[in-house]
Amino acid sequence: MTALPTDYSSLIRELQHRAALIRQPVSGVFELTERCNLSCQMCYVRHSARDLAQRAKELSAAEWLRLAHDAADNGMVFLLLTGGEVFLRPDFFEIYTPLTRMGLILTIFTNGTLITDKIAQRLAxxxxxxxEITLYGATAATYETVTGLAGSYARCCAGIEALLKHRVPLGLKTTITRHNVGELEAMQQMARNWGVSFAGAWMLSKRRDGNHSEVEDCRLSAQECVSLEATDRISADEWVETAFRDSSLNKDSNFNCQAGKTAFVINSSGEMNPCLSLSQPAVRPLDIGFRAAWEGVQRFVGDAPPPVSTCRTCDTRSYCPRCPAWSAMETGTLTEAAPYLCDIARLRKEHYEGMQGLAP
Amino acid sequence: MQNVGGESLLVPIGARVVDVNGIIVLNDTARCVWELLAQERSVDELASAVAEKFDVDFANARVDVQTFLDEIAHLQALQS
Known part of the structure; x- marks a missing residue:
């Protein structure tokens, strides 16, 4: 018998590898709402907390629990609850509490600003x-420049303190933008002071729904990304980086991550997709059953056309983080090159091969 | 008990999540014992079942069973 921490990444990777061999949907994401009380310009979802049309589409607590039981019966063990902001849902604990009795390994993504002492106590x-709480800055001025909500920094810090007080397992991360990159080290120091982990993601995509995105006003330049990555001050996004590492293995395969092999997402209106960044194939497990929906997602991933030939033959391919979801959000296709990522790949190649003396 | 890719896992629930802070991967013997523990059984009963199933002598089986029971008792994974 071996007891290992759940963040022991090699164990989790090995379990995912074994699950992928039998296409076990071991990792689920429930996007409980697409609404958020913050208004971050770079967000790939970005619906207002008061968006009644969005709210009307959201599944009920009973529907989420039915999906959870169906998913668990089909092999789901890891479940992430995310949004939007999950604590906008007044019925959050009607969903969460029964889930805690199902033997699932649960993770919650939140901005922390709605976590009161009472909520922390109930979680405990x-x-x-x-x-995981996303921190958008180390000062109120920067944090609120990103989130667009006065008072949100203090409320986030209060949420963090409440979780720590009640010993709820906590990690911090940040979404790095032009507006907060200057406070990255200060945010890391905050995490150290609180005694919690910290990670950063800087790959900001356009909106998933194809609506107008202001992300290009927020993104770091490709050069800034590569420089930041090279200084090892941040941890790159795990999903994208997993795809990045594996993409050189199969040139014709488009999906090179766990999406559709062990992982699925159900969005707030009950559509199942391979990952949070894709809105296809949008199969509905509540209508056709979980197993049929999971098979639909597997087919979508398995039948996906390969990347365009310019990507397949590109000499920076092994440095490129492009995936079908990124192509979808940047180009509207599953296959086309995303120019922002082309720039990152080219600069990565120059940087890393230059370091090894391989560059011309 | 959960199964991921053919591996048997124990996942803590409730307030135990904080104290265990991990998952427990069961080997074949541990899985056998865990399944038998759905009903109350003596250590000797468990050891006999393990000895028969895995074709090992009773004394060694009893040591393995006791080790497993001690570990899960430490983790407070059993309720009587």
Missing amino acids: EAPPSLT
Whole structure:
């Protein structure tokens, strides 16, 4: 018998590898709402907390629990609850509390600003394995420039303190933008002071729904990304980086991550997709059953056309983080090159091969 | 008990999540014992079942069973 921490990444990777061989949908994401109380310009979802049309589309607590039981019966063990902002849902604990009795490894993503002492106390009764709060700055001025909501920095810090007080497992991360990159080290120091982990993601995509995005006003330049990455001050996004590492293995395969092999997402209106960044194939497990929906997602991934030939033959391919979801959000196709990522790949190649003396 | 890719896992629930802070991967013997523990059984009963199933002698089986029971008792994974 071996007891290992749940963040022991090699164990989790090995379990995912074994699950992928039998296409076990071991990792689920429930996007409980697409609404958020913050208004971050760079967000790939970005619906207002008061968006009644969005709210009307959201599944009920009973529907989420039915999906959870169906998914668990089909092999789901890891479940991420995310949004939008999950604590906007007044019925959050009607969903969460029954989930804690199902033997699932639960994670919650939140911005922390709605976490009161009472909410932290309720979470502590049956805590998730991890609560991840995204920190948008180390000062109120920067944080609120990103989130667009006065007072949100203090409320986020209060949420963090409440979770720590009640011993709810907590990690911090940040979404790095032009507006907060200057406070990256200060945010890391905040995490150290609180005694929690910290990670950063800087690959900001356009909106998933194809609506107008202001992300290009927020993104770091490709050069800034590569420089930041090279200084090892941040941890790159794990999903994208997993795809990045594996993409050189199969030139014709488009999906090179766990999406559709072990992982699925159900969005707020009950559509199942391979990952959070894709809105296809939008199969509906509540209508056709979980197993049929999961098979639909597998087919979508398995039948996906290969990347365009310019990508397949590109000499920076092994440095490129492009995936079908990124192509979808940047170009509207599953296959086309995303120019922002082309620039990152080219600069990565120059940087890393230059370091090894391989560059011309 | 959960199964991921053919591996048997124990996942803590409730307030135990904080104290265990991990998952427990069961080997074949541990899985056998865990399944038998759905009903109350003596250590000797468990050891006999393990000895028969895995074709090992009773004394060694009893040591393995006791080790497993001690570990899960430490993790407070059992309720009587």
